[in-house]
Amino acid sequence: MEKLVITGGTPLKGEVTISGAKNAAVAILPATLLINGVCTINNLPNISDVKIYCEILENLGAKIEWNSDSEITIDTKNIKMAEAPFALTSKFRASYYLLGSLLGRNHSAIVGMPGGCKLGSRPIDQHIKAFEALGANIECTQGKIIAKAKKLIGTSIYMDISSVGATINCILASVLAEGTTIIDNAAKEPHIVDVANFLNTMGADIRGAGTDTIKITGVKELSGNATYSIIPDQIEAGTFMVAAVASKGDITLKNCITKHLESITAKICEVGGIVEDYGDSIRVYCNKRPNKAIIKTLPYPGFPTDMQSQMGVLLSIAEGTSIINESIFDSRFQYTEELNKMGAKISAQGKTAYFEGVKELQGTPVYATDLRAGAALIIAGIIAKGTTEVYNVDYINRGYENIEEKFRKLGAKIKLVEEN
Ligand code: EPU
Numbered sequence: 001m002e003k004l005v006i007t008g009g010t011p012l013k014g015e016v017t018i019s020g021a022k023n024a025a026v027a028i029l030p031a032t033l034l035i036n037g038v039c040t041i042n043n044l045p046n047i048s049d050v051k052i053y054c055e056i057l058e059n060l061g062a063k064i065e066w067n068s069d070s071e072i073t074i075d076t077k078n079i080k081m082a083e084a085p086f087a088l089t090s091k092f093r094a095s096y097y098l099l100g101s102l103l104g105r106n107h108s109a110i111v112g113m114p115g116g117c118k119l120g121s122r123p124i125d126q127h128i129k130a131f132e133a134l135g136a137n138i139e140c141t142q143g144k145i146i147a148k149a150k151k152l153i154g155t156s157i158y159m160d161i162s163s164v165g166a167t168i169n170c171i172l173a174s175v176l177a178e179g180t181t182i183i184d185n186a187a188k189e190p191h192i193v194d195v196a197n198f199l200n201t202m203g204a205d206i207r208g209a210g211t212d213t214i215k216i217t218g219v220k221e222l223s224g225n226a227t228y229s230i231i232p233d234q235i236e237a238g239t240f241m242v243a244a245v246a247s248k249g250d251i252t253l254k255n256c257i258t259k260h261l262e263s264i265t266a267k268i269c270e271v272g273g274i275v276e277d278y279g280d281s282i283r284v285y286c287n288k289r290p291n292k293a294i295i296k297t298l299p300y301p302g303f304p305t306d307m308q309s310q311m312g313v314l315l316s317i318a319e320g321t322s323i324i325n326e327s328i329f330d331s332r333f334q335y336t337e338e339l340n341k342m343g344a345k346i347s348a349q350g351k352t353a354y355f356e357g358v359k360e361l362q363g364t365p366v367y368a369t370d371l372r373a374g375a376a377l378i379i380a381g382i383i384a385k386g387t388t389e390v391y392n393v394d395y396i397n398r399g400y401e402n403i404e405e406k407f408r409k410l411g412a413k414i415k416l417v418e419e420n
Contacts, residue, residue, distance in 0.1 A: 001420075004390040004404060006381030007413040008363055012249035014410045018237045018256045019045040019401040020070065020230035024191035026094035027168045028198045028230060029053040032062070032074050033101040034175055035202050037224035042071040044230060046401045048394070049092050056098070059085045076224075083110040086144070090114075092398065096124060096165055099147055100172030103136055109147045113140075122329075126159055126166035133157050134173050134181065154179030154218055162187045162299040167214070168195050175204045177218040186214045189300040190260045194231045201226045232256045235306045235372070236400060238264040241284045242310040243379045243407070245273035246317065250285035251410060258282050263303045267293060271314060292320035292357060297328050309335045309376035316344035317383065318357040326351045335373035338366040342384055360385055368392035371399045378403065382412050 020043035029050065032039060044050055046069050054064050054072065063075040082102050089095035089112045102109035114124070128138050128145075134157075136149040154177050159166055167187040172195075174181035186192070188210050196209030202224050205217040237256040244251040245268055258265070258277045265275050265282075271290040276283040293315060297305040305328040315322035316339050326332045333348035340346055341364050345356040363386035368374030374396035381388030390396075393416070396403060407414050 001391070001418075002393045003417055003419055004378060004381070004393055005415050005417050006363070006378065006388045006390065008382055008384035008386065008388060010247065010382070010411045010413060012243055012247045012251055012382065012407070012410040012412060015252045015254055016240050016406050016410060017254045018232040018240070019043070021045070021191055021194065021233040022047060022049060022235075022399045023094075023164070023189070024194040024230050025050050026053055026092070027097050027191060027195045028228070029057060030097040030101040031172060031195060031199055032057065032076050033060070033079055033098075033105050034172065034199070035076050035222045035224040037077060038073060038075045039202060039224040040067070040071065040073045040227040042227065042229045043232070044070050044072060045233065046070060047399055048397045049094065049399060052088055052091055053094070056084055056088045056095070059088070079105065082106045082108040084112070086112040093122070093165070096127060097169060097172060099127065099131065099145060100169035103131060103147045103149060104152065104173045104176045107149045107151065109145075111145050113143050113145065124165070126161055126163045127169045130157050130166060130170035131173055134177055136173070152177035154181040154216070156182045156184065159183065159185040159187070164189050164192065167192055171196060171199070171206060171214065171216060174216040174218060175199055175206070175222065176220075179218055181216040181218070183214040183216070184212065186212055187299055188212070190231055190234055190257070198228045201228050231260070234260040235304065237261055237282070238304070238307045239310050239375045239379070239400070241265070241268050241273070241275075241282070242307070242314050243382060244284040245271065245286040245290060246314045246379050246383045248287050249410070250283070252281060252283045254281045256280065256282055263301060264307055267295060267303060267311060271318060290314050290318040292318045292322040294323045296325040299328070305329055305332060306372050308332055309373045310379060312336065312346070312353065312355065313339065313376045313379045313383070315355040316346060316358065316380075317361065318355065320357055322355040322357065324353050324355070326353075334369035335376050338369065338373070338377055339380060341366055342380055342388070362386055363388040365389040365391065368395045371395045375400060375403070378407065378414070382407065382414070
């Protein structure tokens, strides 16, 4: 078993380059199944979720060549299979995109129920509603979702909830459908725009991504033969921004789209961090104890749930009592118990947590309870007195590229240790 051993107390200083966005990559990779040809994707993050996705695509018949650590050329001409390998799809949440893309390509898809971080109940009723509206028949049996359609016909679909996954899945299923599909109350996250831009580059006709209403006019074929670059990861950037403020450091983040960071920047400034925005890079620094804040997680452009636990670390050492209200997921405060082991004073009740700021955290062994909680515990270790051991490193590797090395280059005393 691997653990990260961190000796705290060093302010982080220097430059870090942000990798491609995980949640865009895990949607764009299955989107290649809609192409009848070859495409090249670059700025792919080198993370385990991407590697698993590539394995799944190869299993389905795709040919993948790695041109570098962050670029692949993928040939999807010979995809014949409609059933995704269960052992791989159960490893993560984003496997649900195989439903939309295989349904779109073959009119048939068999995919195991998605796995992923345990953040409370995570239904997929809106995905199923969209597929059914397009003409598919869906059966859920023995842990598998079986989707079949004679043909897919464009229609109007109203999303009851702003759902990233359901919006993207609906786009995937309708790109090659007959006629026009309109998605109302669509989610607006930057990675949804990225998936639409990718598909349009390959020959699709999708308009309005990034707004409440997305219009997809079905096309006969996506021919590919193009190169696409994935957007930088908004959440990885936010994680380093929080680390800069929490450690009283000074970090410049390269390769980011600062427009995507506005809600995070606003909260960083509210707690006393100083942010200099250069459009495609951002400098964040702070030399004082953070102020308290009140945060509510919301769909984009609101404050992202995926930054909630990292921000929680910052508020655990803030002056005064802060409040976080988690409005997206039922159970995303498990990390607060780990922070309390480090001396934080957090009480979480249902979807609200109260952070009575303490002067400092103490190093101790802690367990990542999900991907973002893992990143938060690394930040906690970097600012804590003494040594912190972070277990369940696999969670963190799912979504952060070389996180240990990136933090080490900023001055953190962090090392990966193999433990029997
Ligand atoms: N929901 C439903 N029914 C549905 C779909 C969603 O009730 O059919 C609910 C969910 O239970 C949740 C809310 O709607 O309460 C929003 O869920 P959404 O569908 O937007 O989330 P997701 O697609 O499951 C993606 C990211 C998450 C990120 C959320 C919110 C991927 C693979 N995952 O999940 O990323 O937290 O959007 O932005 O894109 C992470 O990266 O750490 C992570 C968990």
